Amino acid sequence: MMQAPSNRILVVGPAWVGDMVMSQVLFKHLKQRSSEIEIDVLSPRATVALVSRMAEVSTGIHMPLGHGEFRFAYRRGFGEQLKSRRYRQAIVLPNSWKSALVPFFADIPVRTGFRGEYRYVLLNDIRMMNASRLPRMVDRFVALGAGAADPLPEVAPPALMTDADNLAALRGKFSLEPGPAVLALCPGAEYGDAKQWPARHFAAAADHAVRQGYVVWILGGPNDAGIADAIRDAMADDTRAALTNLVGETSLVDAVDLLGAANLVISNDSGLMHIAAAVGTTVAVLYGSTSPAFTPPLSQRAHIFTESLACSPCFKRVCPLGHKNCLNGLLPSRLFDLVDQCGAGRS
Numbered sequence: 001m002m003q004a005p006s007n008r009i010l011v012v013g014p015a016w017v018g019d020m021v022m023s024q025v026l027f028k029h030l031k032q033r034s035s036e037i038e039i040d041v042l043s044p045r046a047t048v049a050l051v052s053r054m055a056e057v058s059t060g061i062h063m064p065l066g067h068g069e070f071r072f073a074y075r076r077g078f079g080e081q082l083k084s085r086r087y088r089q090a091i092v093l094p095n096s097w098k099s100a101l102v103p104f105f106a107d108i109p110v111r112t113g114f115r116g117e118y119r120y121v122l123l124n125d126i127r128m129m130n131a132s133r134l135p136r137m138v139d140r141f142v143a144l145g146a147g148a149a150d151p152l153p154e155v156a157p158p159a160l161m162t163d164a165d166n167l168a169a170l171r172g173k174f175s176l177e178p179g180p181a182v183l184a185l186c187p188g189a190e191y192g193d194a195k196q197w198p199a200r201h202f203a204a205a206a207d208h209a210v211r212q213g214y215v216v217w218i219l220g221g222p223n224d225a226g227i228a229d230a231i232r233d234a235m236a237d238d239t240r241a242a243l244t245n246l247v248g249e250t251s252l253v254d255a256v257d258l259l260g261a262a263n264l265v266i267s268n269d270s271g272l273m274h275i276a277a278a279v280g281t282t283v284a285v286l287y288g289s290t291s292p293a294f295t296p297p298l299s300q301r302a303h304i305f306t307e308s309l310a311c312s313p314c315f316k317r318v319c320p321l322g323h324k325n326c327l328n329g330l331l332p333s334r335l336f337d338l339v340d341q342c343g344a345g346r347s
Contacts, residue, residue: 006086007036008058010108012099013043013051016190017252017271018295019137020047021278023093024158025298026141027056032156033145040085042102049252050275053160063102070098079105091144092123112144137295157298158278162260163253170254174244176217181343183209184217184259186267186276187231188224188247192317194289195268197327199227203234204332205266205339210239212343217262219255219272222248264342266335269295277302282342284335288327289314303338305330 009030014020020043027039038058041051044065051060063078065071079102088110090103095116103111104122112125120126127148134140134152142153171178187202189195206216218228228247232240250258255272259265260279267273267283269290276283277297285297287306291313296304306312312326319326 006038006088007034008038008040008085008087010061010082010085010087010090010103010106011039011041012090012092012094012103013041013047014093015044015046017047017050018269018274019093019271020050021158021160021271021274022138022295022298023141024054024056024160024278025138025155026091026093026145027054028156028158029142029145029153031056040087047252050160050256053162053253053256055159055161072098072101075101076105078102082106092119093141093144097122114140114144135293138298155298158274159280160256160260160275160278162257162279164257166254167257167261170250170258174246174249176244177215181209181212181214182217182262182264183214183339183342184219184262184265184276184281185231186219186259186265186270186272187227188220188272189268189270190221190223191270192289194314194316194319194324194327195270196227197268197286197288197330199230200234201327201330201332202227202231202266205335206231206243207236207239208332208336209264209339209343210242212340214242214263214339214343216243217258218243218245218247219250219258220247224248264339273297282338284338286327286330288312288324288330289316289319291315305334 030037040059041057042061042063044063048060048062051057083106087108090108090111092100092113097117100119100122110125111123113123114127114129138155142155146153185202224247228245259276259281262281265276265281265283268286273285277299282301284303292304307326307329309326
Protein backbone atom coordinates (compact mmCIF):
# COMPACT_ATOMS: atom_id res chain seq x y z
CA MET A 1 0.00 0.00 0.00
CA MET A 2 1.41 3.42 -0.98
CA GLN A 3 2.25 5.69 1.93
CA ALA A 4 0.54 9.06 2.16
CA PRO A 5 2.71 12.07 1.35
CA SER A 6 4.45 13.72 4.29
CA ASN A 7 4.17 17.36 5.27
CA ARG A 8 7.26 18.19 3.21
CA ILE A 9 7.45 20.52 0.24
CA LEU A 10 10.36 20.49 -2.19
CA VAL A 11 11.22 23.81 -3.81
CA VAL A 12 13.49 23.71 -6.84
CA GLY A 13 15.41 26.92 -6.28
CA PRO A 14 17.08 29.41 -8.63
CA ALA A 15 20.70 29.30 -9.77
CA TRP A 16 21.26 33.07 -9.31
CA VAL A 17 22.10 34.45 -5.87
CA GLY A 18 19.69 37.39 -6.03
CA ASP A 19 16.85 35.16 -7.17
CA MET A 20 17.52 32.76 -4.31
CA VAL A 21 17.32 35.61 -1.79
CA MET A 22 14.05 36.76 -3.34
CA SER A 23 12.67 33.22 -3.22
CA GLN A 24 12.51 33.52 0.57
CA VAL A 25 9.25 35.40 0.11
CA LEU A 26 7.77 32.07 -1.02
CA PHE A 27 9.14 30.19 1.98
CA LYS A 28 7.72 32.81 4.32
CA HIS A 29 4.33 32.54 2.69
CA LEU A 30 4.29 28.74 2.91
CA LYS A 31 5.13 28.90 6.62
CA GLN A 32 2.42 31.49 7.18
CA ARG A 33 -0.09 29.14 5.59
CA SER A 34 1.01 26.24 7.81
CA SER A 35 3.75 26.28 10.42
CA GLU A 36 3.85 22.47 10.25
CA ILE A 37 5.17 22.42 6.70
CA GLU A 38 8.80 21.37 6.23
CA ILE A 39 10.51 23.05 3.29
CA ASP A 40 13.48 21.54 1.50
CA VAL A 41 15.23 23.53 -1.22
CA LEU A 42 17.04 21.87 -4.13
CA SER A 43 19.53 24.15 -5.84
CA PRO A 44 23.03 24.32 -7.34
CA ARG A 45 26.21 24.90 -5.36
CA ALA A 46 26.16 28.61 -6.23
CA THR A 47 23.04 29.25 -4.14
CA VAL A 48 22.33 26.30 -1.84
CA ALA A 49 24.43 27.68 1.03
CA LEU A 50 22.11 30.68 1.35
CA VAL A 51 19.19 28.59 2.62
CA SER A 52 21.17 27.85 5.79
CA ARG A 53 20.47 31.51 6.65
CA MET A 54 16.71 31.21 6.05
CA ALA A 55 14.77 30.25 9.16
CA GLU A 56 11.90 28.78 7.13
CA VAL A 57 13.99 26.13 5.33
CA SER A 58 14.56 22.70 6.88
CA THR A 59 17.18 21.36 4.46
CA GLY A 60 19.19 22.62 1.53
CA ILE A 61 19.81 19.88 -1.02
CA HIS A 62 22.78 20.38 -3.32
CA MET A 63 22.15 19.53 -6.97
CA PRO A 64 25.70 18.79 -8.18
CA LEU A 65 25.26 19.86 -11.79
CA GLY A 66 26.69 22.91 -13.48
CA HIS A 67 24.60 25.74 -14.89
CA GLY A 68 22.89 24.52 -18.06
CA GLU A 69 24.10 20.94 -17.60
CA PHE A 70 21.39 18.48 -18.67
CA ARG A 71 22.39 14.86 -17.80
CA PHE A 72 18.95 13.28 -18.03
CA ALA A 73 19.95 9.94 -16.44
CA TYR A 74 21.57 11.67 -13.48
CA ARG A 75 18.47 13.79 -12.84
CA ARG A 76 16.31 10.69 -13.05
CA GLY A 77 18.44 8.86 -10.49
CA PHE A 78 18.52 11.92 -8.24
CA GLY A 79 14.74 12.13 -8.32
CA GLU A 80 14.36 8.44 -7.51
CA GLN A 81 16.63 8.92 -4.48
CA LEU A 82 14.25 11.58 -3.17
CA LYS A 83 11.18 9.31 -3.31
CA SER A 84 11.72 8.19 0.28
CA ARG A 85 11.09 11.75 1.52
CA ARG A 86 7.46 11.47 0.33
CA TYR A 87 7.06 15.14 -0.56
CA ARG A 88 3.45 16.30 -0.81
CA GLN A 89 4.25 19.04 -3.34
CA ALA A 90 7.08 20.37 -5.46
CA ILE A 91 7.28 24.02 -6.48
CA VAL A 92 9.61 24.60 -9.42
CA LEU A 93 10.83 28.20 -9.58
CA PRO A 94 13.02 28.06 -12.73
CA ASN A 95 11.13 27.93 -16.02
CA SER A 96 13.37 25.39 -17.72
CA TRP A 97 12.24 21.90 -18.74
CA LYS A 98 15.16 20.19 -17.04
CA SER A 99 14.42 21.85 -13.69
CA ALA A 100 11.12 19.92 -13.48
CA LEU A 101 12.67 16.49 -14.06
CA VAL A 102 13.72 15.70 -10.48
CA PRO A 103 10.24 16.29 -8.95
CA PHE A 104 8.70 14.19 -11.73
CA PHE A 105 11.02 11.24 -11.10
CA ALA A 106 10.58 11.66 -7.33
CA ASP A 107 6.86 10.87 -7.85
CA ILE A 108 5.78 14.02 -6.03
CA PRO A 109 1.99 14.08 -6.38
CA VAL A 110 1.56 17.86 -6.90
CA ARG A 111 4.16 19.57 -9.08
CA THR A 112 3.62 23.31 -9.42
CA GLY A 113 5.28 25.77 -11.77
CA PHE A 114 4.79 28.18 -14.62
CA ARG A 115 4.26 26.77 -18.10
CA GLY A 116 7.79 27.57 -19.38
CA GLU A 117 9.25 25.26 -22.05
CA TYR A 118 6.05 23.21 -22.45
CA ARG A 119 6.35 21.18 -19.24
CA TYR A 120 2.88 19.64 -19.59
CA VAL A 121 3.91 16.11 -18.56
CA LEU A 122 6.46 17.04 -15.92
CA LEU A 123 4.17 19.47 -14.08
CA ASN A 124 0.54 18.80 -13.17
CA ASP A 125 -0.27 22.14 -11.50
CA ILE A 126 0.67 24.43 -14.36
CA ARG A 127 0.26 28.19 -13.90
CA MET A 128 0.06 30.76 -16.67
CA MET A 129 2.33 33.76 -16.42
CA ASN A 130 0.47 37.06 -16.25
CA ALA A 131 3.10 39.80 -16.23
CA SER A 132 0.61 42.59 -15.52
CA ARG A 133 -0.71 40.74 -12.45
CA LEU A 134 2.76 39.62 -11.39
CA PRO A 135 5.10 42.48 -12.34
CA ARG A 136 7.92 41.66 -9.91
CA MET A 137 9.90 38.46 -9.59
CA VAL A 138 8.90 38.18 -5.92
CA ASP A 139 5.23 38.34 -6.95
CA ARG A 140 5.80 35.40 -9.29
CA PHE A 141 7.56 33.38 -6.61
CA VAL A 142 4.93 33.92 -3.93
CA ALA A 143 2.07 33.28 -6.35
CA LEU A 144 3.30 29.71 -6.84
CA GLY A 145 2.71 29.09 -3.14
CA ALA A 146 -0.95 30.04 -3.38
CA GLY A 147 -3.83 28.33 -5.11
CA ALA A 148 -4.28 29.07 -8.80
CA ALA A 149 -7.51 30.98 -8.15
CA ASP A 150 -6.36 32.71 -4.96
CA PRO A 151 -5.61 36.43 -4.78
CA LEU A 152 -1.95 37.39 -4.80
CA PRO A 153 -0.57 36.94 -1.27
CA GLU A 154 1.11 39.80 0.53
CA VAL A 155 4.87 39.66 0.09
CA ALA A 156 6.96 39.56 3.29
CA PRO A 157 10.51 40.81 2.61
CA PRO A 158 13.45 38.40 2.77
CA ALA A 159 15.27 38.34 6.10
CA LEU A 160 18.55 36.44 6.23
CA MET A 161 20.04 35.41 9.58
CA THR A 162 23.56 36.54 10.48
CA ASP A 163 26.13 34.71 12.61
CA ALA A 164 28.04 36.79 15.15
CA ASP A 165 30.61 34.05 15.78
CA ASN A 166 31.42 33.75 12.10
CA LEU A 167 31.72 37.53 11.82
CA ALA A 168 34.19 37.56 14.71
CA ALA A 169 36.22 34.83 13.02
CA LEU A 170 36.25 36.83 9.77
CA ARG A 171 37.38 39.96 11.57
CA GLY A 172 40.28 38.00 13.03
CA LYS A 173 41.20 36.30 9.77
CA PHE A 174 41.28 39.50 7.72
CA SER A 175 42.30 41.97 10.49
CA LEU A 176 39.01 43.86 10.23
CA GLU A 177 39.01 46.00 13.33
CA PRO A 178 35.59 46.82 14.82
CA GLY A 179 34.82 50.47 15.43
CA PRO A 180 35.14 52.53 12.25
CA ALA A 181 32.19 53.03 9.96
CA VAL A 182 32.29 50.49 7.13
CA LEU A 183 31.45 51.10 3.49
CA ALA A 184 31.08 47.82 1.60
CA LEU A 185 31.40 47.96 -2.18
CA CYS A 186 29.82 45.24 -4.33
CA PRO A 187 31.07 46.08 -7.83
CA GLY A 188 30.38 42.74 -9.51
CA ALA A 189 27.64 42.07 -12.04
CA GLU A 190 27.56 38.43 -13.07
CA TYR A 191 24.90 39.09 -15.69
CA GLY A 192 27.02 41.51 -17.70
CA ASP A 193 28.84 44.83 -18.02
CA ALA A 194 25.62 46.78 -18.67
CA LYS A 195 24.76 46.37 -14.97
CA GLN A 196 28.18 47.49 -13.71
CA TRP A 197 28.92 50.97 -12.37
CA PRO A 198 32.39 52.08 -13.52
CA ALA A 199 35.38 51.38 -11.28
CA ARG A 200 36.29 55.07 -11.23
CA HIS A 201 32.86 55.92 -9.76
CA PHE A 202 33.19 53.29 -7.03
CA ALA A 203 36.65 54.68 -6.29
CA ALA A 204 35.37 58.26 -6.02
CA ALA A 205 32.65 57.14 -3.60
CA ALA A 206 35.26 55.24 -1.58
CA ASP A 207 37.57 58.27 -1.47
CA HIS A 208 34.77 60.44 -0.12
CA ALA A 209 33.82 57.82 2.46
CA VAL A 210 37.37 57.39 3.76
CA ARG A 211 37.66 61.15 4.24
CA GLN A 212 34.50 60.94 6.34
CA GLY A 213 36.07 58.33 8.63
CA TYR A 214 35.07 55.06 6.93
CA VAL A 215 37.05 51.99 6.14
CA VAL A 216 36.15 50.29 2.85
CA TRP A 217 35.63 46.61 2.09
CA ILE A 218 35.23 45.25 -1.43
CA LEU A 219 33.20 42.05 -1.64
CA GLY A 220 32.59 39.69 -4.54
CA GLY A 221 33.54 36.45 -6.18
CA PRO A 222 36.71 35.50 -8.07
CA ASN A 223 35.29 36.91 -11.31
CA ASP A 224 35.23 40.37 -9.70
CA ALA A 225 38.98 40.52 -9.13
CA GLY A 226 39.56 42.76 -12.16
CA ILE A 227 37.17 45.51 -11.18
CA ALA A 228 38.29 45.31 -7.54
CA ASP A 229 41.87 45.97 -8.65
CA ALA A 230 40.68 48.81 -10.87
CA ILE A 231 38.86 50.42 -7.94
CA ARG A 232 41.96 50.18 -5.75
CA ASP A 233 44.16 51.66 -8.48
CA ALA A 234 41.71 54.53 -9.07
CA MET A 235 41.53 55.53 -5.41
CA ALA A 236 43.55 58.47 -4.16
CA ASP A 237 46.95 57.88 -2.57
CA ASP A 238 45.74 59.20 0.80
CA THR A 239 42.70 56.89 0.99
CA ARG A 240 43.92 53.58 -0.45
CA ALA A 241 45.29 52.31 2.87
CA ALA A 242 41.74 52.20 4.29
CA LEU A 243 40.69 49.65 1.67
CA THR A 244 40.49 45.89 2.30
CA ASN A 245 39.93 43.82 -0.81
CA LEU A 246 38.00 40.65 0.14
CA VAL A 247 37.05 39.67 -3.41
CA GLY A 248 37.39 35.94 -3.91
CA GLU A 249 38.41 35.43 -0.27
CA THR A 250 35.04 34.75 1.35
CA SER A 251 32.13 32.36 0.95
CA LEU A 252 28.55 33.40 0.25
CA VAL A 253 27.51 32.99 3.89
CA ASP A 254 30.59 35.00 4.92
CA ALA A 255 29.29 37.79 2.69
CA VAL A 256 25.97 37.66 4.56
CA ASP A 257 27.74 38.40 7.84
CA LEU A 258 30.12 41.01 6.44
CA LEU A 259 27.34 42.92 4.68
CA GLY A 260 25.31 42.77 7.88
CA ALA A 261 28.20 44.48 9.70
CA ALA A 262 28.53 47.37 7.23
CA ASN A 263 27.09 50.83 7.78
CA LEU A 264 26.44 51.29 4.08
CA VAL A 265 26.62 49.10 0.98
CA ILE A 266 27.01 50.48 -2.53
CA SER A 267 26.07 47.87 -5.09
CA ASN A 268 25.03 47.20 -8.61
CA ASP A 269 21.75 45.32 -9.13
CA SER A 270 23.26 42.00 -8.05
CA GLY A 271 22.93 39.07 -5.70
CA LEU A 272 25.00 40.79 -3.03
CA MET A 273 22.67 43.78 -3.21
CA HIS A 274 19.72 41.53 -2.35
CA ILE A 275 21.72 40.00 0.50
CA ALA A 276 22.54 43.45 1.89
CA ALA A 277 18.87 44.41 1.79
CA ALA A 278 17.86 41.13 3.42
CA VAL A 279 20.18 41.64 6.41
CA GLY A 280 18.82 45.15 6.98
CA THR A 281 21.87 47.19 6.00
CA THR A 282 21.42 50.55 4.31
CA VAL A 283 22.14 49.98 0.63
CA ALA A 284 22.59 52.30 -2.33
CA VAL A 285 21.55 50.41 -5.47
CA LEU A 286 22.76 51.47 -8.89
CA TYR A 287 20.43 50.54 -11.73
CA GLY A 288 21.53 50.71 -15.35
CA SER A 289 20.28 48.13 -17.83
CA THR A 290 17.81 46.63 -15.35
CA SER A 291 14.81 47.98 -13.51
CA PRO A 292 13.82 48.38 -9.86
CA ALA A 293 10.26 47.70 -11.01
CA PHE A 294 11.18 44.04 -11.61
CA THR A 295 13.88 43.18 -9.06
CA PRO A 296 13.76 45.85 -6.34
CA PRO A 297 15.51 45.48 -3.00
CA LEU A 298 12.70 44.75 -0.54
CA SER A 299 13.94 47.01 2.23
CA GLN A 300 12.93 50.39 3.58
CA ARG A 301 16.65 51.10 3.99
CA ALA A 302 17.34 50.77 0.26
CA HIS A 303 18.05 53.88 -1.81
CA ILE A 304 17.71 53.54 -5.57
CA PHE A 305 19.87 55.55 -7.97
CA THR A 306 19.16 55.60 -11.69
CA GLU A 307 19.51 57.94 -14.64
CA SER A 308 16.10 56.98 -16.10
CA LEU A 309 17.20 57.40 -19.71
CA ALA A 310 14.89 56.74 -22.66
CA CYS A 311 16.99 53.69 -23.60
CA SER A 312 16.90 52.23 -20.09
CA PRO A 313 16.11 49.62 -18.93
CA CYS A 314 17.19 47.55 -21.92
CA PHE A 315 17.90 44.32 -19.96
CA LYS A 316 20.94 43.65 -22.16
CA ARG A 317 24.22 42.16 -20.94
CA VAL A 318 26.23 44.74 -22.93
CA CYS A 319 25.05 48.25 -23.81
CA PRO A 320 23.56 47.95 -27.33
CA LEU A 321 24.36 51.63 -28.02
CA GLY A 322 27.97 51.34 -26.89
CA HIS A 323 27.96 54.25 -24.42
CA LYS A 324 26.45 52.89 -21.17
CA ASN A 325 25.32 56.39 -20.26
CA CYS A 326 22.81 54.95 -17.79
CA LEU A 327 25.73 54.16 -15.46
CA ASN A 328 28.60 56.32 -16.75
CA GLY A 329 26.36 59.36 -16.23
CA LEU A 330 25.31 58.28 -12.74
CA LEU A 331 27.86 60.38 -10.86
CA PRO A 332 29.21 59.33 -7.45
CA SER A 333 28.50 62.77 -6.01
CA ARG A 334 24.82 61.82 -5.96
CA LEU A 335 25.63 59.30 -3.22
CA PHE A 336 27.72 61.57 -1.01
CA ASP A 337 24.86 62.78 1.21
CA LEU A 338 23.88 59.19 1.96
CA VAL A 339 27.51 58.30 2.71
CA ASP A 340 27.71 61.22 5.14
CA GLN A 341 24.44 60.31 6.86
CA CYS A 342 25.37 56.65 7.37
CA GLY A 343 28.83 57.49 8.65
CA ALA A 344 27.28 59.81 11.22
CA GLY A 345 24.98 57.00 12.41
CA ARG A 346 21.84 58.55 10.91
CA SER A 347 21.12 55.73 8.38
